[in-house]
Amino acid sequence: xxxxxxxxxxxxxxxxxxxxxxxxxxxxxxxxxxxxxxxxxxxxxxxxxxxxxxxxxxxxxxxxxxxxxxxxxxxxxxxxxxxxxxxxxxxxxxxxxxxxxxxxxxxxxxxxxx
Amino acid sequence: xxxxxxxxxxxxxxxxxxxxxxxxxxxxxxxxxxxxxxxxxxxxxxxxxxxxxxxxxxxxxxxxxxxxxxxxxxxxxxxxxxxxxxxxxxxxxxxxxxxxxxxxxxxxxxxx
Numbered sequence: 001x002x003x004x005x006x007x008x009x010x011x012x013x014x015x016x017x018x019x020x021x022x023x024x025x026x027x028x029x030x031x032x033x034x035x036x037x038x039x040x041x042x043x044x045x046x047x048x049x050x051x052x053x054x055x056x057x058x059x060x061x062x063x064x065x066x067x068x069x070x071x072x073x074x075x076x077x078x079x080x081x082x083x084x085x086x087x088x089x090x091x092x093x094x095x096x097x098x099x100x101x102x103x104x105x106x107x108x109x110x111x112x113x114x
Numbered sequence: 115x116x117x118x119x120x121x122x123x124x125x126x127x128x129x130x131x132x133x134x135x136x137x138x139x140x141x142x143x144x145x146x147x148x149x150x151x152x153x154x155x156x157x158x159x160x161x162x163x164x165x166x167x168x169x170x171x172x173x174x175x176x177x178x179x180x181x182x183x184x185x186x187x188x189x190x191x192x193x194x195x196x197x198x199x200x201x202x203x204x205x206x207x208x209x210x211x212x213x214x215x216x217x218x219x220x221x222x223x224x225x226x
Contacts, residue, residue: 004157033213042203043158043216056213091157098212102148105157 002026004106006092012112013082021077021109025094032075033093033103034067043091049075050098082113126223133191135220137204142185146207148214149178149189153200161189161202191222199224 005024013019025032034046045059049069060066064082069075079086089110093103127133139147145166150158164171164178164187171178177190187204201221205214 031212035216042218043205045213045215048213050212093157102160102163103214105150105159107155107157 004092004094004104006090006106006109008109009107010110010112012114014114015084016081018078018080019082019111021079021090021092021111023075023077023092023094023106025073025075025092026104027073029094029096029104030072031095031098032069033095034075034077035091035093037089037091037108039088046077046090048098055098079111082111084113087111087113123218124221124223126225127194129194129196129224129226131194133189133194133198133222133224135189135191135202135204135222137187137189137217139185139187139204139206141206142182144185144206147178147180147187148205148207149176149187150203150205150216151198151200152203152219158203194222194224196224196226198222 004026007022011019031050033048035043036046037043047054047057047060047067051072052069064080067077089108091105091108093105095103148163149161151161152158162173162176162178164180169180175192179188191198199222201219203219204217207214
């Protein structure tokens, strides 16, 4: 596609429920990144993929967070047993390859955990 | 590890003035730096980048300055316009790493 597409744009859920956030990167981009942005804060790195592999998942906050990427394209970030502190905007970005390329970001998925 | 900080959380300027947003980084091995602009409700957008073998790079109305001696980066916006109002982030890519580390952001408010 022309840009990075994320869905849903907004998600409100109850504490304890599982959520899935989806990212469609730019076609041909082999690297895909997930960041989290809490209200009024900077971007916190979560995980990145090169192809379908995740060489660096050091930013995932806990084992409730997981991500996968299939076919070198779409990625899903899953948060199990959501907590209120998980409320944030989850941003996805892609680049031609991991490393020294500019990241193109999607508009984000805003998650609110009640 | 790498950390990135910003000197001012909020910067208010008058339309037509020049704006300077500063950023400090900690890892002297950092070799690639980017400035992003984030408008409300949108993802960050690329503004300008610079590699460690340069100390200045200019774009349209924007200039990035890199001082590796003191590990400092700045973004200069000439003739600031209302459309420049946003949060600006610096991001750093360290050698051997494949992820960008972002600073906390500076909010730029442009007043008529």
